[in-house]
Amino acid sequence: MRSEQKRVVIVGSGNVATSVALGLREECELVQVYSRHIENAQALASKVGCADATDDLRRLVADADVYMVSVTDDAIGEVVASVPDNGALWLHTSGSVPVSALAGARQRCGVMWPMQSFSKSMPVSMADVHVFVEGNNEATTAQVAEFAGMLSRNVTVADSAKRKRLHVASVFACNFANHMWTLAAEVLEESGLSFDALLPLIRTTVEKLEHLRPLESQTGPAARGDEKVMRGHMELLTGDKREIYAMLSRSIRESQRKTEDNGKNRV
Amino acid sequence: MRSEQKRVVIVGSGNVATSVALGLREECELVQVYSRHIENAQALASKVGCADATDDLRRLVADADVYMVSVTDDAIGEVVASVPDNGALWLHTSGSVPVSALAGARQRCGVMWPMQSFSKSMPVSMADVHVFVEGNNEATTAQVAEFAGMLSRNVTVADSAKRKRLHVASVFACNFANHMWTLAAEVLEESGLSFDALLPLIRTTVEKLEHLRPLESQTGPAARGDEKVMRGHMELLTGDKREIYAMLSRSIRESQRKTEDNGKNRV
Numbered sequence: 001m002r003s004e005q006k007r008v009v010i011v012g013s014g015n016v017a018t019s020v021a022l023g024l025r026e027e028c029e030l031v032q033v034y035s036r037h038i039e040n041a042q043a044l045a046s047k048v049g050c051a052d053a054t055d056d057l058r059r060l061v062a063d064a065d066v067y068m069v070s071v072t073d074d075a076i077g078e079v080v081a082s083v084p085d086n087g088a089l090w091l092h093t094s095g096s097v098p099v100s101a102l103a104g105a106r107q108r109c110g111v112m113w114p115m116q117s118f119s120k121s122m123p124v125s126m127a128d129v130h131v132f133v134e135g136n137n138e139a140t141t142a143q144v145a146e147f148a149g150m151l152s153r154n155v156t157v158a159d160s161a162k163r164k165r166l167h168v169a170s171v172f173a174c175n176f177a178n179h180m181w182t183l184a185a186e187v188l189e190e191s192g193l194s195f196d197a198l199l200p201l202i203r204t205t206v207e208k209l210e211h212l213r214p215l216e217s218q219t220g221p222a223a224r225g226d227e228k229v230m231r232g233h234m235e236l237l238t239g240d241k242r243e244i245y246a247m248l249s250r251s252i253r254e255s256q257r258k259t260e261d262n263g264k265n266r267v
Numbered sequence: 268m269r270s271e272q273k274r275v276v277i278v279g280s281g282n283v284a285t286s287v288a289l290g291l292r293e294e295c296e297l298v299q300v301y302s303r304h305i306e307n308a309q310a311l312a313s314k315v316g317c318a319d320a321t322d323d324l325r326r327l328v329a330d331a332d333v334y335m336v337s338v339t340d341d342a343i344g345e346v347v348a349s350v351p352d353n354g355a356l357w358l359h360t361s362g363s364v365p366v367s368a369l370a371g372a373r374q375r376c377g378v379m380w381p382m383q384s385f386s387k388s389m390p391v392s393m394a395d396v397h398v399f400v401e402g403n404n405e406a407t408t409a410q411v412a413e414f415a416g417m418l419s420r421n422v423t424v425a426d427s428a429k430r431k432r433l434h435v436a437s438v439f440a441c442n443f444a445n446h447m448w449t450l451a452a453e454v455l456e457e458s459g460l461s462f463d464a465l466l467p468l469i470r471t472t473v474e475k476l477e478h479l480r481p482l483e484s485q486t487g488p489a490a491r492g493d494e495k496v497m498r499g500h501m502e503l504l505t506g507d508k509r510e511i512y513a514m515l516s517r518s519i520r521e522s523q524r525k526t527e528d529n530g531k532n533r534v
Contacts, residue, residue: 015486168512176511210466252446
């Protein structure tokens with residue numbers, strides 16, 4: 001342990017708290033883990049080699065340098081309201097909660113949002129995660145950015161409005177794309193086919209993003225306006241999946257049409 | 268050139284024809300490339316070291332062993348109707364056209380469908396592509412499977428009904444997922460943010476598929492039923508994107524609910 005190491009308290013024990021704690025444990029002194037459920041606090045504390053676990057906000061260590069509040073969006077306000085300001089740096093890790101949610105109750109506060117989809121069963125190395133930071137003033141923003149730099153190579157300052165937009169975009173890019181895979185798996189499972197057959201296709205689709213914009217690499221019946229194939233597919237689908245097929249095919253046509261129009265204007 | 272090499276004619280010069288020809292050129296003798304447009308036929312022929320290019324179906328080499336018909340779905344029938352049967356193995360490469368489209372006019376015919384999303388600007392190595400094959404009878408099916416084995420390590424026999432289901436699934440898994448990235452890019456571009464910020468997130472989302480079923484790795488506001496965040500996101504969106512956000516969020520909830528119900532039933 002180096003003497004200049006920051007003393008950090010982890011408030012929360014969920015997927016983000018776990019990844020952040022794992023990412024910080026080499027760089028900081030993790031002095032305490034808090035969770036509403038003592039078993040969860042103890043489990044995370046032992047995982048990251050931290051001696052103190054608690055389920056009581058009144059027992060929170062008072063003299064740490066940084067408090068990482070990684071709890072559900074609604075619980076952030078409750079935590080901050082239950083603990084008096086101690087002048088330390090208080091950070092939350094939510095993409096959708098503005099910094100103002102802390103600023104009323106804390107002199108030095110900010111947001112350190114790792115834009116990543118975390119699952120407990122699949123720990124993510126924080127070093128490559130894009131982290132967006134914001135502080136309640138310029139000096140704090142610089143401190144948050146420096147602290148986040150211990151966790152990740154990719155740190156960008158982004159205010160709450162930009163973060164909200166990034167969050168919406170990540171819902172499309174990650175949550176909705178993943179749901180497309182769930183629907184594909186359902187289509188296959190109905191006739192005993194394995195989802196694994198799609199993995200090479202999915203990998204290539206993603207690799208293309210390294211070289212082409214997604215609009216440019218769009219393929220398939222909707223992109224080429226193949227009504228006959230689309231009708232055949234719709235006949236196979238029912239309920240939600242049928243509606244989604246129709247709506248997304250229309251939306252793909254619309255995006256392609258906009259590009260073609262732009263192309264024409266350019267010529 | 269080995270004496271036992273199959274003599275192959277490539278009919279078509281699009282993305283699939285190009286990838287198939289590139290994949291076969293080491294293993295077969297490519298004797299001719301046909302395209303409706305002679306420049307396209309010549310370009311592909313020269314790319315794969317084939318001496319003969321034509322834009323005239325009446326000039327098609329008559330004594331090849333295999334004819335790979337990689338043209339648009341609607342043109343497959345036209346090609347076959349314009350050329351008399353010569354007893355060779357005639358294959359099309361479409362996921363959505365049944366083998367019966369050839370069987371009327373050919374004694375030995377089949378389908379060799381590489382389930383992959385091809386773009387000319389991004390050639391795909393066929394060796395890892397999953398190829399689904401079918402013949403008009405058992406003996407031909409075995410020949411198609413053997414021929415496809417020269418192209419890919421992953422060859423599976425699948426009849427037209429299974430292929431259609433795989434095709435629908437691949438539209439969800441690849442075309443629709445890619446469109447989610449297009450919409451994400453639009454959301455970011457509206458405020459000058461770069462799509463590249465999402466790439467690490469997208470990569471992790473895909474890596475999870477190696478270990479978890481997509482339903483199990485689903486995260487985000489819809490999966491956890493976070494109405495407040497979803498309302499906030501909807502306020503930012505307009506038109507198509509707003510509708511799509513609402514519909515996919517409902518569909519994610521529905522998929523999660525079904526799993527939870529199953530979970531309960533299991534307990």
